[in-house]
Amino acid sequence: MVDLIERKRPSIRQLVERLDEARRIRMMAGPPEKIAKNIQTWFEPGAADEFNVMPPFPI
Numbered sequence: 001m002v003d004l005i006e007r008k009r010p011s012i013r014q015l016v017e018r019l020d021e022a023r024r025i026r027m028m029a030g031p032p033e034k035i036a037k038n039i040q041t042w043f044e045p046g047a048a049d050e051f052n053v054m055p056p057f058p059i
Contacts, residue, residue, distance in 0.1 A: 001019075004010070010018065016027060028035050042048040 001015075004018065005015070016029060019027065028038050039048075039051060
């Protein structure tokens with residue numbers, strides 16, 4: 001990632017998209033209301049039954 005950042009200087013959005021692709025998981029960011037609505041969109045039709053919340057950096 002450090003190499004990618006130094007070489008390509010991606011925007012935050014591009015970096016998040018790249019991380020999302022690398023992890024093969026859906027990442028969400030933004031205000032709590034937007035995240036809650038996104039989770040609700042997946043949960044109500046049964047597309048997901050649980051979510052993992054992870055910090056944006058290793059602890």
